[in-house]
Amino acid sequence: MKLNSKQLDAARSALLGEHSEQVIRYMAGQSVVIDSTLPTQQAQEIAQNCGWTLPKSEARTSLGFLVSDSCREYLFWQERHKALPFENGLPHLSDTLFEGKYVAEIGSGMGANLMSLSHRTGRVCGVEPVETYIQLGEIFCTREGISTLETRVGGAESLPFQDDELDLVLCVSAHQYFDIMPAFHEIARVLKRGGELVIIGGILSDYARHSVDYALNSEGPKAVAITLVNSLSYTAVGRRIIGNRNGFSTSRPVYPTSNAMIRWMHDAGLTQKTPFEKIGEETCFYAVLSG
Numbered sequence: 001m002k003l004n005s006k007q008l009d010a011a012r013s014a015l016l017g018e019h020s021e022q023v024i025r026y027m028a029g030q031s032v033v034i035d036s037t038l039p040t041q042q043a044q045e046i047a048q049n050c051g052w053t054l055p056k057s058e059a060r061t062s063l064g065f066l067v068s069d070s071c072r073e074y075l076f077w078q079e080r081h082k083a084l085p086f087e088n089g090l091p092h093l094s095d096t097l098f099e100g101k102y103v104a105e106i107g108s109g110m111g112a113n114l115m116s117l118s119h120r121t122g123r124v125c126g127v128e129p130v131e132t133y134i135q136l137g138e139i140f141c142t143r144e145g146i147s148t149l150e151t152r153v154g155g156a157e158s159l160p161f162q163d164d165e166l167d168l169v170l171c172v173s174a175h176q177y178f179d180i181m182p183a184f185h186e187i188a189r190v191l192k193r194g195g196e197l198v199i200i201g202g203i204l205s206d207y208a209r210h211s212v213d214y215a216l217n218s219e220g221p222k223a224v225a226i227t228l229v230n231s232l233s234y235t236a237v238g239r240r241i242i243g244n245r246n247g248f249s250t251s252r253p254v255y256p257t258s259n260a261m262i263r264w265m266h267d268a269g270l271t272q273k274t275p276f277e278k279i280g281e282e283t284c285f286y287a288v289l290s291g
């Protein structure tokens with residue numbers, strides 16, 4: 001999905017204009033509870049005029065879902081003082097990990113992590129299949145006075161880089177949407193020898209532990225059942241039994257076991273640099289391309 005020039009102009013004036021703070025909080029509030037004392041009437045009208053919400057019901061359109069996700073991630077990024085979400089979470093995720101390196105974030109979304117990394121690496125490039133996220137990210141960069149970030153449209157299974165090009169690949173809350181087995185081989189292809197991979201995201205034990213809560217309070221029982229079935233089928237036969245819904249790349253996550261992650265990385269030539277560790281509700285895998 002890509003915004004046409006009219007949609008892009010509308011998004012720019014909504015997210016950069018006089019009422020932009022209201023609009024961002026209003027749209028973020030469509031996906032999570034946002035504490036806001038700002039009036040919403042103008043924001044509601046702007047969101048409708050942009051085609052992000054439907055008149056009367058305020059339900060989000062498919063474009064509205066992408067905008068509200070992006071606004072939510074932007075607010076979270078501001079709330080954590082523009083730091084990476086795992087900043088100082090583990091000793092090896094310190095500033096020096098990125099220094100002077102050519103880093104790619106795969107599944108970069110609207111680019112919050114790219115914005116955090118923009119002054120801390122030799123070079124950073126985001127890879128994201130949903131062009132709308134990239135376009136919205138450019139608008140948020142303008143808000144922040146960050147000169148445009150380097151991004152490429154693409155997916156983890158066919159990365160838009162040459163062989164042996166990158167020093168470090170980062171995936172944050174994204175691997176569960178990949179076809180992860182071929183993705184590991186692609187990551188190994190584009191990394192230099194000794195290059196590193198940092199994956200932070202969900203694994204099966206955590207998802208299963210919270211599944212009742214997700215079934216009752218957020219995702220609903222059907223979505224949780226599909227995720228569990230797909231997670232097991234992917235681990236057993238290497239594919240999701242139930243495919244993407246409405247073309248949404250994030251609609252059918254797979255949460256592998258940690259053992260499966262390590263085995264698949266190993267098959268691609270990636271070995272653990274440190275044992276995997278918990279970081280909040282997520283798990284961090286830190287691997288190196290051997291050879």
Ligand SMILES: C[S@@+](CC[C@H](N)C(=O)[O-])C[C@H]1O[C@@H](n2cnc3c(N)ncnc32)[C@H](O)[C@@H]1O
Binds near residue numbers: 113
């Ligand atoms: C939950 S978001 C995380 C975004 C970002 N990494 C962050 O931490 O804010 C997951 C992202 O992965 C992207 N994605 C889904 N399938 C993908 C694939 N096969 N290859 C690369 N990225 C993918 C989605 O479009 C989405 O932007």
